[in-house]
Amino acid sequence: MHPLRGITMKLASVTLFMGMSSAIKAVSDHIPTGEAVFFRASCALPVILVWLVARGEFPQGLRVRSPFGHVLRGLLGTSGMACGFAGLGFLPLPEVTAIGYAAPLLTVIFAALLLGEQVRRFRISAVGLGMIGVMIVLAPDLSGLFGQGDSRATTGALIVLVGAVFSALAQVWVRRLVMTEKVSAIVFFFGVSSTLLSLLTLPFGWVWPTPTEAALLVSTGVTGGAGQILLTSSYREADASLIAPFEYASMVLALAVGYFVFAEVPGWGTLAGAAIIVTAGLLIIWRERQLGLERARQRRAMTPLG
Template sequence: MRPLRGIAFKLASVLVFIVMASMIKSTADHVPAGQTVFFRSFFAIPVIFVWLAVRRELPGGLKTANPFGHFWRGLMGTLAMGFGFAGLGYLPLPEVTAIGYAAPILTVVFAAMFLGEEVRLFRISAVAMGMVGVMIVVYPRLTVLSGDAAGYLEAFGAMVVLGGAVFASLAQVFVRRLVNTEPTAAIVFYFSLTATALSLITIPFGWVWPTLGEAAILVGAGLLGGVGQILLTSSYREADASLVAPFDYASMIFALGIGYFVFAEVPTLPMLAGAALIVTAGILIIWRERQLGLERTRQRKAMTPQG
């Protein structure tokens, strides 16, 4: 285990994904979200494939005992990606990032519902705090009664991004099931493959012919998506998940910077306050997961016969 290297990989992945999101945002006014999902997924496949080949995880690393599990994880992940990309066309980048933080909080709820994981008062309180933060971020956008066209679009965008967070949390639940039987290489690869195939279903809903500049940006976003996935996976190889997971929230710093300097997006006080609550709740959940993991480890050691 090399914790500093793991943290470095994690921060690099967070930066790469935010840059990727900003590239996608720059094309969102013209290119439909489904078409963007195709570029993001399809052009990530060669990067991931080369990485797996270098690690000598081909073809053995792609064997699967649960193809339907990969399909459902891919479906939820594709919907999350599509909703998130669509939201970038309606809301500032930092706001989309903040609402997206609801995903790991909702994962606690869905893991209890579908995986039977026990959720005690501490995590219930953290989830409640996180959801209050989400409502603080979303509430100013819910201006549907104002009769203002921009207000309608912003409210729609907020709901779309929140829907993406719901699907992202469901995708994480499927990942938790898959890791019990599937190698990481298979989970990474088949997600990109499934998302590419599913994105083609959206062709009848209005794909466009992108300009040369837009095509270059979208291809670049796809390649960055593959690189980001490799960096993310590598971070968890180098350090404990409980150590590197909190660095996900560094994405808010990057999003604020890119939003301000690239898109001239000035963050509002409610957005910052809500994001602070969501981040605090997320870190508390991660801390609690670590404590429970240490407790389970101690119990296993206590039950192991001593030779």
């Protein structure tokens, strides 16, 4: 294990994903969401293939035992991605990022309901705290539901929240999928399924991108694919409990990019809600680490000596 290398990879992946989101936001006024998903997915495939070849996992790493499992993972993950991309056209980048943090909180709930994972009182309390933070971020936007505020912001907030639900369901399904499928197959066929699913939106009016837009769209695939590889690799270099908290560096990047690139100044509600969500996420990670250490101590105590 190489903790520093793992942390570096995690931070690099977070940076690349933020670059991807920024590029999507930059073209969102002109490029339809389905078209953006197509470029993100299809342009990532060559990057992933090179990675698989370099690791000696092509083509044997692409063997599939559960085709339906990959199809369902593709439907859930692509829906989450599409909602996230669409939301970037409605809301500031920091706000989309903050609402997106609802996904790991919802994953805890769905894992308990669908996989039967045991969720103790501490983790449920942390999830509840995090969802309060999400509601604080959403509150100004949801006022549009009652005839007040900006209806466009309300639409964007609901889309991003639905995307978080799909992303959480996708993560829960991946937990089940890894029991029978290799990670390389899951990563590759998600790219394939996202590409094919996005083509279904072609009749709804794709547009011809300008050279600048085309470059940005291609970059979303390259940065997204590279970010996915770095994220996967980071968990091979260090414990998940050490790596996971660095995901929240994306909030710092979102604030910086939003301010300096898109001239977006987040409100106090967004900042306060994001702080609560991050705190809740860190509490869950800390608790999982404590439980992991406790289980390790119990295993050592049960190991016979001599």
